[in-house]
Amino acid sequence: MKRVLAVCVFLLVIGLPVNWVAAKSYSIDEVQIRGWIDRDGTMLVNELFTYSFDGDFSKLTRAFPAKHRQQINKVLAFEVQGGQGKVGFVEENNMRKLPVTLNKENWETKISQTNGTIQVMYIYYVENAVISYDTYSDLQMTFFEKGSNHDVDMEQVQISYVLPEEVGEQHLHGYLYASNAEDPMIHSNGIQFYTPVSEANTMAATRMLFPSSIMTNQTKSKAPISLEEVVAGEEQRVEEQAWKVAQIPTLKKVVIIGGVLFGLFALFTFWMRSRGNGNFGSIDYVMKTDPLYLSFVDHSGMWFKGSFLAGLFSLVDKGDAGVELTDSAQRFQDQPGRPVKTLQFHLNTGPGDLSQFERQLVIWLFKGRLSQKKFHLHDIAEGKESRSALKKQHAFEIEHGKWHDEVKGLLVESGTLSKRLSYFLRLLMLVVTGLVSAFALYIGGDEDWGWTLVLPAIFFVVSLFSIKEKIQKWPSIIYFVVLLFLVNSLTYEDLVVALSGFIIVMFIAFYLIPPTVLSSKTALHAKMSMNKFRKQMKHGMPVGLSEEEQQRFLIRAYLLKPSNKKLPRIVGAETATIALASLFMLPEDPLQFVHSTWGPSLKAQASSSDGSTYDGGGYSGSGGGDGGGGAGAD
Numbered sequence: 001m002k003r004v005l006a007v008c009v010f011l012l013v014i015g016l017p018v019n020w021v022a023a024k025s026y027s028i029d030e031v032q033i034r035g036w037i038d039r040d041g042t043m044l045v046n047e048l049f050t051y052s053f054d055g056d057f058s059k060l061t062r063a064f065p066a067k068h069r070q071q072i073n074k075v076l077a078f079e080v081q082g083g084q085g086k087v088g089f090v091e092e093n094n095m096r097k098l099p100v101t102l103n104k105e106n107w108e109t110k111i112s113q114t115n116g117t118i119q120v121m122y123i124y125y126v127e128n129a130v131i132s133y134d135t136y137s138d139l140q141m142t143f144f145e146k147g148s149n150h151d152v153d154m155e156q157v158q159i160s161y162v163l164p165e166e167v168g169e170q171h172l173h174g175y176l177y178a179s180n181a182e183d184p185m186i187h188s189n190g191i192q193f194y195t196p197v198s199e200a201n202t203m204a205a206t207r208m209l210f211p212s213s214i215m216t217n218q219t220k221s222k223a224p225i226s227l228e229e230v231v232a233g234e235e236q237r238v239e240e241q242a243w244k245v246a247q248i249p250t251l252k253k254v255v256i257i258g259g260v261l262f263g264l265f266a267l268f269t270f271w272m273r274s275r276g277n278g279n280f281g282s283i284d285y286v287m288k289t290d291p292l293y294l295s296f297v298d299h300s301g302m303w304f305k306g307s308f309l310a311g312l313f314s315l316v317d318k319g320d321a322g323v324e325l326t327d328s329a330q331r332f333q334d335q336p337g338r339p340v341k342t343l344q345f346h347l348n349t350g351p352g353d354l355s356q357f358e359r360q361l362v363i364w365l366f367k368g369r370l371s372q373k374k375f376h377l378h379d380i381a382e383g384k385e386s387r388s389a390l391k392k393q394h395a396f397e398i399e400h401g402k403w404h405d406e407v408k409g410l411l412v413e414s415g416t417l418s419k420r421l422s423y424f425l426r427l428l429m430l431v432v433t434g435l436v437s438a439f440a441l442y443i444g445g446d447e448d449w450g451w452t453l454v455l456p457a458i459f460f461v462v463s464l465f466s467i468k469e470k471i472q473k474w475p476s477i478i479y480f481v482v483l484l485f486l487v488n489s490l491t492y493e494d495l496v497v498a499l500s501g502f503i504i505v506m507f508i509a510f511y512l513i514p515p516t517v518l519s520s521k522t523a524l525h526a527k528m529s530m531n532k533f534r535k536q537m538k539h540g541m542p543v544g545l546s547e548e549e550q551q552r553f554l555i556r557a558y559l560l561k562p563s564n565k566k567l568p569r570i571v572g573a574e575t576a577t578i579a580l581a582s583l584f585m586l587p588e589d590p591l592q593f594v595h596s597t598w599g600p601s602l603k604a605q606a607s608s609s610d611g612s613t614y615d616g617g618g619y620s621g622s623g624g625g626d627g628g629g630g631a632g633a634d
Contacts, residue, residue, distance in 0.1 A: 024055020032087035040217035043129035065629035133223035147628025244443035266509035281529030301516035329378035347373035418519035540571025
């Protein structure tokens with residue numbers, strides 16, 4: 001139950017997408033940008049945005065990347081009448097000036113538009129847009145980038161630069177870094193870039209290299225590296241980007257296949273741990289198998305509050321002990337909800353005839369009563385909260401944890417349970433998820449993708465200690481959450497969807513794996529057989545059983561009951577000829593009443609190899625920061 005709750009919390013934290021009905025919406029259908037470069041390095045820029053509105057809008061926003069804000073002079077905005085304008089060819093009499101104000105990093109333009117389509121022209125100067133050296137000039141301009149200011153796709157984006165004079169196509173070099181970028185069109189006096197869509201939360205940056213001889217009004221310095229080296233570097237960058245884009249389909253296939261495989265593994269794990277399937281296995285196997293073994297396999301070795309009762313019923317099953325229902329302790333006579341009857345066990349043999357872990361159980365529970373050889377379930381319930389009662393409860397918790405770990409250790413040694421396999425599987429999931437996410441960030445993220453992995457790397461290291469030493473689970477949860485948020489910053493939406501699903505599946509699979517897992521065919525067969533036995537319990541106790549067989553059936557019916565609080569109603573138990581049958585006539589599990597009388601747990605630390613603790617009846621073992629450069633409407 002705790003693991004299911006953790007998965008729900010994880011899904012709430014990551015904020016799975018919900019399709020809310022928007023009151024209004026808009027789209028940017030076309031963006032035309034043209035820059036005229038002056039000989040002193042200044043650039044006049046005209047930007048023509050085509051907006052389509054659904055609803056009432058009162059303002060537009062245009063923000064520039066932080067590295068360019070000091071270069072931008074006051075921005076002017078105009079509405080282009082007719083809505084069919086082309087940048088560079090708009091007549092002045094077709095332009096209506098709009099009021100513009102600067103609000104922090106956003107230039108806000110007031111409009112009054114309800115539905116329909118409009119064109120808005122932004123005009124501004126970029127100071128020192130061009131850096132000139134003795135051999136070449138360099139123009140680097142980023143128009144849009146990641147962040148809240150670029151939260152919608154921009155369709156049909158055209159960016160062009162016009163030089164003061166012709167320099168020849170062979171002397172011009174241009175590069176566009178944007179999603180879906182196409183090869184530039186180079187002319188003798190300029191260059192034109194194009195992308196069919198600049199996807200939301202992505203960068204659209206340009207670089208143009210040309211001869212510095214035409215920049216006659218600009219001071220020039222010695223070039224730090226040659227033009228050939230710059231061009232070679234940009235060409236290599238373009239090739240690397242093309243290689244990364246080519247890897248995306250392969251990565252998507254790997255993620256989808258991996259998600260399906262680990263998803264099937266998670267379903268199998270859940271199926272094996274659930275108590276609902278009962279189509280496989282053998283009821284006869286359950287009837288002939290030690291109930292203590294069955295109980296530990298049923299819980300995959302995890303602590304459960306009735307494990308000591310499983311040990312006692314194991315002795316009963318072998319004939320080394322007997323069980324009967326007896327009157328509740330007198331001190332509970334006036335307590336509401338007091339059961340009329342409860343369990344009492346008596347020994348039929350001495351401790352010396354038992355195995356080590358059985359002898360440890362008997363000495364612990366029958367301590368001081370070996371002469372009487374009786375253990376009354378209410379011996380561990382005081383009925384009132386006091387210092388002595390809490391001290392007694394604390395001592396019981398300690399001994400219970402030690403004995404449980406003793407039995408669990410024997411099952412691990414025999415190969416029934418495995419800690420190493422559990423650790424390996426969870427480690428594999430952490431590593432695979434991290435490597436896939438890192439590769440995705442490399443091919444679909446920023447150039448500084450490595451720095452984004454610092455935080456998940458920290459939680460990865462902490463998680464290694466968590467899954468090994470069985471301390472808190474929160475580092476692993478945060479690890480998956482951080483990775484999920486990181487991959488949601490990727491450029492390619494279809495890859496984001498595939499990776500998000502992959503990480504969620506990996507988290508669910510990770511959290512479904514218990515600290516110890518079933519690691520033998522016999523244990524798996526026992527698990528399936530117990531589920532089949534539970535299915536039989538719904539139909540009642542088979543008729544014609546001998547008294548010994550009746551007792552075996554009812555012992556397993558009690559230990560394998562679906563609920564920890566309620567006793568199952570076994571059809572036919574009322575006609576059984578053994579005393580244990582009347583247990584199933586009680587309104588409440590006697591052990592549940594005992595735990596209801598306990599005070600607050602002292603969180604006793606058991607001397608366990610996996611550091612389990614007991615607590616009240618259970619063990620628990622670049623530029624996006626300020627909105628970036630973009631355009632929007634409200």
